[in-house]
Amino acid sequence: MAVSARVGAVVLDVGETLVAEGRMWGAWAHVCGVDTFTFAAALGAAIAAGSHRQVFDVLGVDPEPRRAAFLSLFGGYRPDDLYPDALEGVRLLRGAGYRVGIAGNQRAWSTPALRAAGLEADAYGTSEDWGVAKPDPAFFRRCCAEIGSLPAETAYVGDDPVRDVAAARAAGLRAVWVRRGPWALLGDRDAAQAAEAVVTSLAELPCAVAGLGLVAE
Ligand SMILES: [Mg+2]
Numbered sequence: 001m002a003v004s005a006r007v008g009a010v011v012l013d014v015g016e017t018l019v020a021e022g023r024m025w026g027a028w029a030h031v032c033g034v035d036t037f038t039f040a041a042a043l044g045a046a047i048a049a050g051s052h053r054q055v056f057d058v059l060g061v062d063p064e065p066r067r068a069a070f071l072s073l074f075g076g077y078r079p080d081d082l083y084p085d086a087l088e089g090v091r092l093l094r095g096a097g098y099r100v101g102i103a104g105n106q107r108a109w110s111t112p113a114l115r116a117a118g119l120e121a122d123a124y125g126t127s128e129d130w131g132v133a134k135p136d137p138a139f140f141r142r143c144c145a146e147i148g149s150l151p152a153e154t155a156y157v158g159d160d161p162v163r164d165v166a167a168a169r170a171a172g173l174r175a176v177w178v179r180r181g182p183w184a185l186l187g188d189r190d191a192a193q194a195a196e197a198v199v200t201s202l203a204e205l206p207c208a209v210a211g212l213g214l215v216a217e
Helices: 022-032 036-049 052-059 064-074 086-095 110-116 137-147 161-170 182-186 202-211
Strands: 009-012 099-104 123-126 154-158 174-178 197-199
Touching (some): 009 202, 036 182, 086 099, 110 123, 154 202, 161 174, 174 202, 197 202
Parallel strands (some): 009 099, 009 154, 099 123, 154 174, 174 197
16 A cells, blocks of 8 residues: 655744845944944844843843833834745645744744734744744754654755754754854854754755755645
8 A cells, every 4th residue: 555655844944044134233333332233243143152141131131121121122023024024935845735834933922923914824823932942952842843743854944054954953853054144154054064954045945955855745
C-alpha cells in the first residue's frame, strides 16, 4: 500500500523576517532620549555581543520605566512595517500547498497586529503566549504542535543565526536563513552555517523549501 507523504509546514519568525523593526527601535531611541544614530550603534554592538537586549546596558538606560511610553509611541506593528515581500512570501507558500505558521519571540499583541496587516497563516504563536522563547527547543516543539507537523517536516525561517537557524536545527527542524537585517550582518557566522537554505527574499521560500524535500499538498 502506498503511503502518502505528509505535507510539509513552514514557520516564519517575525522580527526582521516578516516585519522591519526600524520604526520600533526608533521609538525606543526616542523614549531613551538617544539620537537614532547612537541608538543604532549601541544596538549593533549589543547584537554583535550576543543579545540585542543588552542595548540598554550599552546605553546605561533602564527600559522598564520607559516601557509604557515606548508602547504609546510605537503603537504596535502596522501594515507599513511589513517587509515588502512578507505578504507575497506567505501567499506563495500557501499557494504552493504548504501549511504556514508565524511564531517568534514577540509580545502577545503582535499576532492580532500581524493578522490585521494581512498576514494569513494556519497557526500563530508568540513567546509571550507560550511562556517559552527561542532558542529553547520547547519553542520549536510548540510550533510543530500548533501546526500539526513533525519537526523533520517543518522548516523554520528566520534572520537570527543563533535563535532561528542553529536553534531550529538543534530542535530537529529544518532551517532556512533569511539573510537580511542587522542579525545577518552582525550575528554569529558559525551558527549561520547550520542553515540548510539561504534566501534574501521571502518570495524565494517555496523553491527553498521544496529544495529541502518538504512535500507540498
Ligand atoms: Mg527575527
